[in-house]
Amino acid sequence: MLAASSGSQVFLDWKAQLRSVCGNFDTTQDPRHSLFIGNIHGQDLGGLEVAKVRTNAGQITHLRSRFSGENDMHCFLVFQKSGRQHIHQANKSIELMPGDLALIDAAASFQIEPHGLIENTSIHLSRDVVRQHLREGELFGRLARNSAAGRLIRTLINFINDSELKGRSEWGEGAALQSALLALVAPAIAQGAQEEWSSTSLEEGDIRTLAVQLIEESLQESELSPATIAEKMHISVRRLYRIFEEQGDSVCRFILRRRLERVAHDLSNPRLLGVSITQIAFKWGFVEAAHFSRTFKRQYEISPRDYRSGVCE
Known part of the structure; x- marks a missing residue:
């Protein structure tokens, strides 16, 4: 569904589609933009749920309540394709630039603040299995951008984003892709907490x-x-x-x-x-x-x- 208008009905349609694809979310428009853009596409690749989002919304909020148990099953693995956004959860905040990866715990509330037009891919991973891989680690944070694990995750997500996969709702590699992503998330998020641009020693x-x-x-x-x-x-x-x-x-x-x-x-x-x-x-x-x-x-x-x-x- 594509929205490219300031009309209130178009925005309401976008909100409904966001909830349908991603779960218990609310969103607001950014008053700085006269033209609202909202595009979302959901896929089920053999049990691996994928959401592709493009929007210039003001804020996107995941609402956690005791009645929203379905999303407790997931963590969101987010790949920032373009634009910049901040994500806030549990008194912590991370900034995503193009090419960045993040893990978000869907069992808790969080807010996404786009800065202009953003485009990202969100993959729904089993929360229980993520917890098993991370053990005592947190389920929220930026993944290492330049580590081997981070690069492999981006390669897999680019494969998932491949246009040839559109419309394929059942295929045997869905479970294998999820297992590969889960195995890579733990080392990538562990290194992501320490990874920064290292500019002081560069020419x-x-x-x-x-x-x-x-x-x-x-x-x-x-x-x-x-x-x-x-x-x-x-x-x-x-x-x-x-x-x-x-x-x-x-x-x-x-x-x-x-x-x-x-x-x-x-x-x-x-x-x-x-x-x-x-x-x-x-x-x-x-x-x-x-x-x-x-x-x-x-x-x-x-x-x-x-x-x-x-x-x-």
Whole structure:
């Protein structure tokens, strides 16, 4: 189901679909966005339940009560495909950037706060079996991003996300996939508590490479800025600016340039002719249509509409 409107009925339909696919959830709109986007798709792959979510909602809350016993059976393994979000549970908070993984205990309340448009995949794992693997470990936390276990989990989730699996409700590999994911979660979450960007010992060129990687992964996040990149890398904003300035560039110009290039690429795609220019601009982090049009014309010396007409004729 796809929602792309500020209409209240569309939002109510999105809330109903969220509950149908994911369980006892509530959600609110973000007043900063005039255009609401909500897309959710649920799959059952041989008993392995998967939910794919894309939204710019303000907050998504999992409501725990004594009457919601069904979700006590699960933990959610979340893969952040794009955008940035914070997840809060039991007085703890984690931030997910593109490519990050997290484990959430569905037997307790938690809140998700998207920062702009996000896209993620949530896999429902057996809570009892997760508990057996983690023993006394917590059922909430970020998984190690760059460990072997974390990389293998991302590979398996990318396989699950493969378009060829759509519509297949029964297949023999569902249980095997769940067993593989469960075996990898324990080492990944144990290492995730200690994993951080290690920037202090890197050369300046390596830091710029890491910064570019983070920017490329976060272009759809409307709040992407030098400050958010520097915070993630545990370096000062001034140092980040200096690294780009040494190559005759700036962080802000680089972000804007890459966003415009992504928009131009989508505008030249004939398969996206049914998607409005505004939607494409918002997808790549622009939040104000007039500002987007001005910057696009300044970059390409042609309006977005004329650019699309010229390349798609």
